[in-house]
Amino acid sequence: MNYNYRIYPSLAQQELMLSWLETCRRLYNRCLRDLKDWMNSRKCLVDRCSIYQEYIMSTDIPFPGYMEQKRQLTQWKKTEPELKAVHSQVTQDVVKRLHNSWETFKHRGQGFPRFKKYGRYQSFLFPQFQKSPIVGNQIKLPMIGLVNINLHREIPTGFRVKGVRVVSRCRGTKWFVVITISADVSVPDTPAYGRAIGVDVGLNYFLATSDGLKITRPKFFVDLQSELKLLQRRASRKCKGSKNWEKAQVKVARLHHKIDNTRKDWQLKVAHSLCDQADSIFVEDIDYRVMAKGFLGKHSLDASFGQFRALLKWVCWKRGKFFATVDHRGTSKQCPDCGAEWDNNLSIRWHTCKECGYSSNRDVASAEVIRNRGIEKYPRTIGEWKPPADKSVSAEASSAVHIGRSVLSGILNLDKCYAGMPNCEVGKPAP
Template sequence: MLTLNYTYRIYPSSDQQAQMLEWLETCRRLYNRCLRDLKDWINSRKCSVDYCSLEKEYIMSPDIPFPNYLEQKRQLTQWKKTDPFLKDVYSQTAQDVVKRMHNTWEAFKQRGSGFPRYKKFGQYHSFYYPQFKDNPITAESGGINRDGGIPSPRRLFKRGCQIKLPMIGLVPINQHRPVPDGFKVKGVRVVSRARNTQWYVVVTIQCDVSIPDTQPFGRAIGIDIGLENFLTTSDNFTVVPCRFFRDLQSRLKVLQRRVSRKQKRSKNWEKSQIKVARLHHQIANTRKNFHLHIAHQLCDQADSIFVEDIDFRVSSKGFLGKQMLDGAFGQFRALLQWVCWKRGKYFGQVDHRFTSQICPNCNSHTGKKDLSVREHQCSECGYQTTRDHAAAEVIKQRGESSIVPLDGRERKQPTECVLAGSNKTSQVQRRNALL
């Protein structure tokens, strides 16, 4: 079963926005209520044996079962009788809130840390429709002009491209790409961004098809990610780093100073907060767009791509934390893996240790280098190149050596299916070209 998520921008009316904001607040209070019952049940079962607390005790009957997902889902019908706001929310959406809280609880038990927390006002940003009988999006081909451009919202409304949300109604949507043939809409998540001023829908589509994992084939490259250059490949192709946050930091500082001078919770304070949130949203979108462009550019250059398995969360806590977080190397690696899967390329991760201390020409260990040393010069064979290029060549060699041969058997190729955003069918033909 193949599952994909498509994100579209929607333009609800003022009444629809007020209704969706009320739903978000109701879902937040329901989430906190389920978590409160769970914590009360746990606290009532961990009282000390030899003494009682002087402040408070959680006394509950031992016959009360554990408030699991099915139990709280059953209690939801009783809560609706006392809470009139729960009646205004779509029934399956309210049930998904209970499921969302228990998914957080199950994730906490698996990792052993990070107990679920209460959601404060404004910290609940989405609600979910888990089931659709038919495709809720109408006029799928109306989101793209004849010249291939994206129409303006005003022109988009006239073309009649809308999405039907239960109990909310028809909402104009910018469907910049249609749902592929053979896929069915299984769920829709409504998301608010930039302090509830921009709205999106994440459409979950499924298709009853199985795509095998891509096997290593064709031309391979290794990628070394750094700060001096955003990345350097084994072919000595470099990408200049972009300063997404640092270039707009002065503008962000001005907007945040204006917020601090406003009276808290006033209308002018809220307007200033919206400007700050939109600037953060612009920085995030610009960075993600840059990462996707670079990922597609790398897929055009090679058929097998190897990167390091380094944990960037550790290096982002050092003295170069701002530069590391601005580059968002972890997000780039995740997007590169997704683009490689979508375009039929092989993506692999190799061990990151000592990649800058080994000569790619003679495989001799050159010793530890300081960060200020940006040139690689081997004392054994005399090979000279930049430090990042040498590390990228070592990554490529490790990736090729980690490939397990298939004993001369014929490799199974993925089924020829082209998804939206995968350029042209020639890339599928290129994927089938084996060594």
């Protein structure tokens, strides 16, 4: 489980961490270059020469795997002081990060690791700690020192700190830490139980539930698009690479950060309100990336349906609600009352069944179909479900699990508690 905090390093600490990020980026690209060179050298047969590839590496050279490149890293540090200046476990994690991407590529068959250009490597990891690095309102990072932290929630009792990831945002002007904590507890899966609702999302209404609730879609990006356009125009008129150009780019990045945070904050509140209404929630298994490629792509990306579905799934897990997806095909062309199918187009916003006479809003009718499919696919238990007691877990650690469930995890959801608030309103922690 991950806890996210805002940190406030000094200027010297920021300069040091930025230099570490640049060194990690160069190391990542160097390891990837060795990997691609080894693969390119094997594209041509040994006994012939190709116009595009040549066999330029000896057959005795092994594949540059994870352990092989870790051994090379030890040799590189003897001759390159910039690598030695970075914490050893941080550089080892860079190699591991590359080979995790490589293994993912082999598993999926797509998404070959790419070189990181300047500014695209935005985090580094301290993978292990013997004791908690948090000291009062500060966090102690190896070779960096004590850094002020906004500890807006305490680490739950019974959990230990496993690792700390330092994350840079807004072109190195905002810094966060993602603290990974763990405890020897088991969290049972939640079965389908209690009251069930279906949720249908769209551009006319952000969502409509089977109970008749309709929420209008807020336009986070569109409302600030004119301001973003102005800042981008000003940035384009600056000399690229100058101080004024960098300041203008920071303003653009901060506005994007504000839009992202306000959207996530609103979606989290909607997800909690849905969990207040039902015990089992069903949504469609549609691929929203297809919607983002149409003529309404800007509005689909602004609504961020895929992100909302992921957040809703996480909120249901931490609150003990059941979440599942159902088949999306034909949900808007089927009557929720009798099951008869009808031909329609997007201009028809009211559903009236010719077979049984059922009449309702089109989005609400689709949500009812989603609910019916979910109930058929996942039979519910009778009454209110409660997690079984685990006798092997202490009461202190068990209570810590419920405390930890109230926190959103993941690097993509940083600073959610202060969405859209400037630094002067958030305030720095007391030293």
